[in-house]
Amino acid sequence: MNTPNLSKEELLPKIRVRLKELLVSHLALEDITPEEIGDDEAIFGEGLGLDSLDAVEIVVLLQRNFGLNIKDAQTGTDILRSIDTLANYIADNSPNPLGNASPEEQK
Amino acid sequence: MHNNAGTIRDVALRCRDIVPNVLIVDDGSRDADLRELMADTGIPVIRHSTNRGKGQALLTAARAVNDRGGATMIAIDGDGQHYPEDLRAFLPVIAEEPDAIVIGERDMSGPNVPGSSRFGRKFSDFWLRLETGLPLRDTQSGFRAYPVRHFLALVCAGRRYDFEVEILARAAWAGLPIRNVPIRVWYPPAAERVSSFRPFFDNFWLTHRHVLLVTRRFLPLPHRKLVTRPALQKKRGGAFGFWFFVTAVRLTGLRGAYGLLFIVCSWYALFDSSIVRTALAYLERRFPTHGPLRQRWNVYQLFIAQGRCLIDRYYLIHGGRRLRFHACDFEKAGPLLQSKRGFVLLTAHVGNWQSVIIPLQGFRKTVHLLMRPDEHDLRSQKLGLYHQPDSIRIINPAGYLGGAIDVMNALDAGDIVSVMGDRDYDSSRKVAVRFLGGLAHFPVGGFVFAHAARRPLAVLFSAKTGPYDYDVSIAGVIEARPGESKSAFAQRGAQEYALFLEEYLQRHPLQCFLFQDIWSGIPNQSNQSAA
Numbered sequence: 001m002n003t004p005n006l007s008k009e010e011l012l013p014k015i016r017v018r019l020k021e022l023l024v025s026h027l028a029l030e031d032i033t034p035e036e037i038g039d040d041e042a043i044f045g046e047g048l049g050l051d052s053l054d055a056v057e058i059v060v061l062l063q064r065n066f067g068l069n070i071k072d073a074q075t076g077t078d079i080l081r082s083i084d085t086l087a088n089y090i091a092d093n094s095p096n097p098l099g100n101a102s103p104e105e106q107k
Numbered sequence: 108m109h110n111n112a113g114t115i116r117d118v119a120l121r122c123r124d125i126v127p128n129v130l131i132v133d134d135g136s137r138d139a140d141l142r143e144l145m146a147d148t149g150i151p152v153i154r155h156s157t158n159r160g161k162g163q164a165l166l167t168a169a170r171a172v173n174d175r176g177g178a179t180m181i182a183i184d185g186d187g188q189h190y191p192e193d194l195r196a197f198l199p200v201i202a203e204e205p206d207a208i209v210i211g212e213r214d215m216s217g218p219n220v221p222g223s224s225r226f227g228r229k230f231s232d233f234w235l236r237l238e239t240g241l242p243l244r245d246t247q248s249g250f251r252a253y254p255v256r257h258f259l260a261l262v263c264a265g266r267r268y269d270f271e272v273e274i275l276a277r278a279a280w281a282g283l284p285i286r287n288v289p290i291r292v293w294y295p296p297a298a299e300r301v302s303s304f305r306p307f308f309d310n311f312w313l314t315h316r317h318v319l320l321v322t323r324r325f326l327p328l329p330h331r332k333l334v335t336r337p338a339l340q341k342k343r344g345g346a347f348g349f350w351f352f353v354t355a356v357r358l359t360g361l362r363g364a365y366g367l368l369f370i371v372c373s374w375y376a377l378f379d380s381s382i383v384r385t386a387l388a389y390l391e392r393r394f395p396t397h398g399p400l401r402q403r404w405n406v407y408q409l410f411i412a413q414g415r416c417l418i419d420r421y422y423l424i425h426g427g428r429r430l431r432f433h434a435c436d437f438e439k440a441g442p443l444l445q446s447k448r449g450f451v452l453l454t455a456h457v458g459n460w461q462s463v464i465i466p467l468q469g470f471r472k473t474v475h476l477l478m479r480p481d482e483h484d485l486r487s488q489k490l491g492l493y494h495q496p497d498s499i500r501i502i503n504p505a506g507y508l509g510g511a512i513d514v515m516n517a518l519d520a521g522d523i524v525s526v527m528g529d530r531d532y533d534s535s536r537k538v539a540v541r542f543l544g545g546l547a548h549f550p551v552g553g554f555v556f557a558h559a560a561r562r563p564l565a566v567l568f569s570a571k572t573g574p575y576d577y578d579v580s581i582a583g584v585i586e587a588r589p590g591e592s593k594s595a596f597a598q599r600g601a602q603e604y605a606l607f608l609e610e611y612l613q614r615h616p617l618q619c620f621l622f623q624d625i626w627s628g629i630p631n632q633s634n635q636s637a638a
Contacts, residue, residue, distance in 0.1 A: 028592070028593070028594070044508065051509075051536070052504075052508045052509025052510070052511050053509070053511070053536055053551070053552060053555045055508035055509065055511035055512070056511045056514065056515055056555055056556060056559045056560075057555075057559050057593075059511060059512055059515045059559075060515065060559045060560065063515075063519075069516075069519075070512050070516075071512075071516065072512070073506065073507040073508075073512055073513070076507060076508060076512045077507055080508070
């Protein structure tokens, strides 16, 4: 939306921060703050310890905030690894890489 | 081997090219002196002075291998029908699972394969399935690897060709894994064939042996375990002796097959304590005033009801068209079904749950079943159970991220995703809600999907209401309120669902095939009376 003339290198840190905020708020991660999530920490299994039901939320989050549809498991395997892989994918593919405020967030 | 002098030298030498230790058992051959024939090769020959049968020959070999310190023995026929080079296929499997019996599964597509061999193989596999409950393949193949120590510990009565099937049944009972590897097979043109198999006598003894083994399987005596494995999830579909009923339906129709249930269900109600326990977990809450005897009778009735549903399903899969599925209360989900939006279908292990989607097929929606695709008869189910097999898809909950991506895409596309609401494939997240007078665990998967995709859930149950009739009714629709959080919705939704299920069980108490103690593991459980 409002990302004029930013290079990918400039965008990536912003996307990472935004993603971490979204994860914490959408998944109601109570004992963790966005700052505590590592860029290359595994999202599922060890690391953040999210499970397949959380994956549902992340798929929706990507769709609503970044206009991205993950259509198959292979793409999912490649991008749902860590904040880094997600941010990269968003920077390359999203029409709106810094996300938009979803109605849920405003409540 | 017996009377195979023409081929034995060649077979033995080719074997030794692949494995260092080769041994020949000569089962009373009269066509040549094998010791003389093999003298220059250094391959030992053990001779039976008379023909004592294949089983005895294998035993002799196993003892000899054991004496020489061998752990595994691979038996190969001396008549040249097996390719010694196929030994290579066995070696990695043996290395990985030294306790396993490995059967060379013959590729029967080649020329000269007699029809009687193809039939014999199917026939034998069928019997072993009855005897072990396992879908063993090519149980007549003689090219096999045996773990010698276990082989000698299994006591078999048969000494001829019946030995080879008997040892598989006993090995399966003893807990040995049984594996297959593909092998080639060479059948000479009919005129050149040398086989010791006598069609009449050997088939007679085989049948005799199978009858004894089936009887043994259904005797309530435990089997001695040689290998204990982590408890496999025991599948009652198999335990119900599914194949037994398949034959009965073919021969006598639906009612005849129902009649047979009486035997098997009494059996399980009397002797299978593990499944009786899971049945009682439900029955004691549904009928808190019934005494132990009456509960046993309820258990039996429950088994009969499930058996009938299984038979009905088999009947449907194979094109039976007399069963009628009546859509009840579909107006409760009217707008949902008519709209282009997707929704989550929440069902339960009651009635004939696999058939709940049959009445849905009129609505031209694709239904995705969240279930493991290895469910035994899935493929045939897709072919026969549903009138429009193309509208049924499977999402594997064991797949990447539990199929989450596929579920979300399906709901977005306006499809139906069908999920079990009462118990599911070992998913981790559950909530405790009031159910039949106590707190019970229900999985939250369906609610999480619905909440994330902002779609409603429709609760659908089936019930058998007559010999050929089922009611499939929509119990209700559950939807997240605006602003309701995921966890609040899961808790409220699961409670609503539990109430729908309770209502159903008031009307159809003996169609609850949950078979799991979902009340266990929650503290502060008392015998509160149902609200």
